[in-house]
Amino acid sequence: MNNDTSIKDVMDKAIKQARKTMNENVGGPFGAAIIDHEGKIISVASNSVLKDHDPTAHAEINAIRAAGEKLGNHDLTGCTLVTTAYPCPMCLGAIIWSNIKHVIYGCRPKDADEIGFRDDFIYRFIRDEHPDKKVLNLDESFREQCLVLFKEYQEKEKTLY
Amino acid sequence: MNNDTSIKDVMDKAIKQARKTMNENVGGPFGAAIIDHEGKIISVASNSVLKDHDPTAHAEINAIRAAGEKLGNHDLTGCTLVTTAYPCPMCLGAIIWSNIKHVIYGCRPKDADEIGFRDDFIYRFIRDEHPDKKVLNLDESFREQCLVLFKEYQEKEKTLY
Numbered sequence: 001m002n003n004d005t006s007i008k009d010v011m012d013k014a015i016k017q018a019r020k021t022m023n024e025n026v027g028g029p030f031g032a033a034i035i036d037h038e039g040k041i042i043s044v045a046s047n048s049v050l051k052d053h054d055p056t057a058h059a060e061i062n063a064i065r066a067a068g069e070k071l072g073n074h075d076l077t078g079c080t081l082v083t084t085a086y087p088c089p090m091c092l093g094a095i096i097w098s099n100i101k102h103v104i105y106g107c108r109p110k111d112a113d114e115i116g117f118r119d120d121f122i123y124r125f126i127r128d129e130h131p132d133k134k135v136l137n138l139d140e141s142f143r144e145q146c147l148v149l150f151k152e153y154q155e156k157e158k159t160l161y
Numbered sequence: 162m163n164n165d166t167s168i169k170d171v172m173d174k175a176i177k178q179a180r181k182t183m184n185e186n187v188g189g190p191f192g193a194a195i196i197d198h199e200g201k202i203i204s205v206a207s208n209s210v211l212k213d214h215d216p217t218a219h220a221e222i223n224a225i226r227a228a229g230e231k232l233g234n235h236d237l238t239g240c241t242l243v244t245t246a247y248p249c250p251m252c253l254g255a256i257i258w259s260n261i262k263h264v265i266y267g268c269r270p271k272d273a274d275e276i277g278f279r280d281d282f283i284y285r286f287i288r289d290e291h292p293d294k295k296v297l298n299l300d301e302s303f304r305e306q307c308l309v310l311f312k313e314y315q316e317k318e319k320t321l322y
Binding site: 011019028029031050053054061065074075084085086087089090091093097098100101102104105106108114115116122125127134136140143145146147148149 | 192257
């Protein structure tokens with residue numbers, strides 16, 4: 001789908017959905033939609049963190065979940081995600097895992113920062129070689145026990161191929 | 162909870178859950194558990210990407226969603242996440258959004274890479290100043306329309322405080 005008018009229609013749907021749920025206190029002012037390679041809308045979703053008590057329920061994550069369920073496939077290759085704001089690292093990770101290769105976004109990370117959302121802060125944490133331990137401490141423990149699980153997975157996969 | 166034996170019990174539960182669902186082809190070999198500040202287990206979960214057709218259904222995300230639902234709160238301040246492997250960027254983002262400040266992990270990113278999972282590849286994409294466009298293209302469009310939504314949110318928040 002390269003037609004700007006059509007992408008505008010998709011973005012309008014994402015904005016409309018975000019506005020609706022924001023005003024119902026379901027979640028923040030964020031909407032997203034997923035279209036397939038023909039431009040057909042697969043899912044439209046918005047942030048539902050507050051209503052669902054789910055810190056992962058960002059618009060992009062909800063749209064990806066809904067699309068996976070609708071298509072019966074965790075692989076969304078060929079789809080495009082249209083979102084009202086640049087994805088946070090969580091959502092960017094989800095997009096890459098889903099094999100979506102094209103994102104069209106409205107607002108910039110600094111725009112979200114200006115209305116109180118921490119996207120930029122999480123990007124800085126991930127990009128920093130010595131990230132702030134006040135944000136998060138990551139400690140390694142019981143690696144050997146967990147590696148046993150990984151080895152079992154490798155053996156299992158070997159029997160499949 | 163600083164007792165190593167107790168953390169080992171929690172990790173064992175995460176490993177056991179991961180082994181079970183891995184062998185049922187529910188998802189990859191990953192498990193996670195969330196404990197509260199007293200060491201009480203709030204949730205235990207594993208990867209269910211394949212069964213749920215959900216690319217976001219990593220063990221950590223599933224554990225966070227289950228904990229949020231159980232506690233009736235998207236804010237998991239004071240909780241610790243115990244996971245069989247170092248979180249991918251999606252899960253790390255989810256952990257920071259949830260306000261969890263302590264993660265105990267088993268396997269390293271390179272261990273996951275060695276059994277075919279792309280965690281490290283996604284970290285490289287996020288950290289790179291000029292990320293590979295074959296992985297993902299991000300294009301800005303309709304920012305002005307989306308900023309209207311952000312302004313509405315600001316006005317709405319002003320009336321609350």
